[in-house]
Amino acid sequence: MSVPVYERIIDLLEKEGINTLFGIPDPGFIHMAMITEQRGWNVIAPHHEQNGAFMADGWSRMTGKPGVCFGTQGPGISNLATAMIVAKKEGSPTIFFGGNRSRTANQRARVGRIQYMNQLDHFKPLVKYAAIIEEPDQVDEIIREALRQVTTGKPGPVYIELPLSVIHETYNWPPLMEPEQYRLVEQAASGTMINKAVELIKAAKNPVMLVGQGMFTSRSHQAVAALAEKLDCPILQTSGCAMTIKGQEERTFAYGFSPAGRAAASESDLCLAIGTELGEPVHMGIGRHWEKGDANRKWIYLDRDTAAMGVNRPIDAPLVGDMRDVLPQLMAALGDFQRTGSEEFQGWKTLQKEWKEELLASVPSGQSPVHPARLIVEATKVIPENAIYAADGGSTTIYGWTYSQYKPEDLVWNQNTGHLGTGLPYAIGAAIATKGERPVVLVTGDSSFLFAISELETAVRKKLPIVTIVACDYAWGLEVGCWKKQVGADSPETEAHWGKWVRFDKIAEGFGAHGEYVEHEADIAPAVERAIASGKTAVIQVPVDAYANAMDAPNYEEFKSWYTDFKAGYGAEAEDAY
Ligand SMILES: Cc1ncc(C[n+]2csc(CCOP(=O)(O)OP(=O)(O)O)c2C)c(N)n1
Numbered sequence: 001m002s003v004p005v006y007e008r009i010i011d012l013l014e015k016e017g018i019n020t021l022f023g024i025p026d027p028g029f030i031h032m033a034m035i036t037e038q039r040g041w042n043v044i045a046p047h048h049e050q051n052g053a054f055m056a057d058g059w060s061r062m063t064g065k066p067g068v069c070f071g072t073q074g075p076g077i078s079n080l081a082t083a084m085i086v087a088k089k090e091g092s093p094t095i096f097f098g099g100n101r102s103r104t105a106n107q108r109a110r111v112g113r114i115q116y117m118n119q120l121d122h123f124k125p126l127v128k129y130a131a132i133i134e135e136p137d138q139v140d141e142i143i144r145e146a147l148r149q150v151t152t153g154k155p156g157p158v159y160i161e162l163p164l165s166v167i168h169e170t171y172n173w174p175p176l177m178e179p180e181q182y183r184l185v186e187q188a189a190s191g192t193m194i195n196k197a198v199e200l201i202k203a204a205k206n207p208v209m210l211v212g213q214g215m216f217t218s219r220s221h222q223a224v225a226a227l228a229e230k231l232d233c234p235i236l237q238t239s240g241c242a243m244t245i246k247g248q249e250e251r252t253f254a255y256g257f258s259p260a261g262r263a264a265a266s267e268s269d270l271c272l273a274i275g276t277e278l279g280e281p282v283h284m285g286i287g288r289h290w291e292k293g294d295a296n297r298k299w300i301y302l303d304r305d306t307a308a309m310g311v312n313r314p315i316d317a318p319l320v321g322d323m324r325d326v327l328p329q330l331m332a333a334l335g336d337f338q339r340t341g342s343e344e345f346q347g348w349k350t351l352q353k354e355w356k357e358e359l360l361a362s363v364p365s366g367q368s369p370v371h372p373a374r375l376i377v378e379a380t381k382v383i384p385e386n387a388i389y390a391a392d393g394g395s396t397t398i399y400g401w402t403y404s405q406y407k408p409e410d411l412v413w414n415q416n417t418g419h420l421g422t423g424l425p426y427a428i429g430a431a432i433a434t435k436g437e438r439p440v441v442l443v444t445g446d447s448s449f450l451f452a453i454s455e456l457e458t459a460v461r462k463k464l465p466i467v468t469i470v471a472c473d474y475a476w477g478l479e480v481g482c483w484k485k486q487v488g489a490d491s492p493e494t495e496a497h498w499g500k501w502v503r504f505d506k507i508a509e510g511f512g513a514h515g516e517y518v519e520h521e522a523d524i525a526p527a528v529e530r531a532i533a534s535g536k537t538a539v540i541q542v543p544v545d546a547y548a549n550a551m552d553a554p555n556y557e558e559f560k561s562w563y564t565d566f567k568a569g570y571g572a573e574a575e576d577a578y
């Protein structure tokens, strides 16, 4: 049957279970938008293409499927460039479609071509794969290569260009194939290495599991929980995966940001690292909390990226594969083996409990403006079980890591890139992915919220239950701290502060959302509860103690230590941190 190019692309994406498109439709994409909506897809137009790409990323994080976004020729697609860089850094499988003029425009020498640039040359270095569909008969080949690239190895972005001259052409395509016919849909690990991992696990006295964002994006929560129960060992959260699997609360400690996490890492004799880059925020598995016992600690590393094995640190049992396939494989190989947690592990659980209680008791109360730690405690203690947590901001995020009373199973935030302004778009993507059935709570710094605040309209239009809590110091708080620490108490803090008169609650109302301005700590939790119960898009503005936000972010030394050039055997001082 003869079908236009734009429709064939949708057929191919639909085969992968994709049903959502983010972008601002223009003549290059209106037909695609129309046909997808007719088929029951979600089509979401953001107010900035970059935000649309971040929404696609948030959607992908909650579905485990590639996100799809598009931008019009010239300015629309150039607005997507940042998001391509971020997707590459974050390992987000995002398909970026760009419109363009007809293919002949690419070959012209004339100047002054309106809304035109050689897009491929600009974007090629930013993505894993970039191609222009020049002829209809290339559609299947190029789209399948795009799907192969985003989902294979380290997930990442691709760029596919659709010139106006091609998008409406029709063609008689062959029947659609199943994904397993054109790409790797299952990837189990080497049997030899699985056996080696089993031996290491059986021999270990104090194993730990270090679990990163890969668990979350592959939606492998339950498989990780089953393994942790079999090993009866701690789950150490990387900061990118600061989430807690239901039923695993007692064994879950933040690596680096909790005394129990630090103790478990340094006392362990085996680390099973899953879905993490083993990057600087976990000191590459070598520095700081790993330094003690490094010579005798064994490492099992499970990741999809063949080329990541043994790069940051030596690995004893590399398990290359998709954790959806490797975790069941490892469980089967372990058979009826069942560990009983060590005495040390019991001690870390007690340490964690006591530390949490002490921490809570130490949070300043009765201050005006509210202390940022108090804001986090009050705002997070009433978040319901099924909520998705989103984070954005500088000091606000650091306070959140330590003081959050909510243990999210699903957390969307931009940990690897640290790209501010992703919070609201991620929240929107996550809410769309869960069909508005789960509340999304975004805790954000005020400056970060302003980057994409226009998307409040999108959230209202799509009727999304997103509650945003804005910690207001009317400043780039983390940078204010840098000024004070590096230049001195009387530093000029050039352009680190901005208008104290800004009212986020009123801006929210202007967009059609519910807005509240809360000054007293006792009013925070009721406001959050009300907003969540309303099921509507809501913004709660809470002024916070700006000095504390800048200067007292907890575990700041730990955060600073991420920026260190670790060497094998590197010590705990983090002297050369920035
Ligand atoms: C896009 C982007 N620009 C700049 C930075 C550097 N940066 C990191 S934290 C921060 C301050 C964030 O301020 P705010 O969102 O108000 O949070 P606060 O620190 O005040 O809690 C800045 C500028 C960044 N990470 N990302």
Ligand SMILES: [Mg+2]
Pocket: 445, 446, 447, 471, 472, 473, 474, 475, 476, 477
């Ligand atoms: Mg701020």
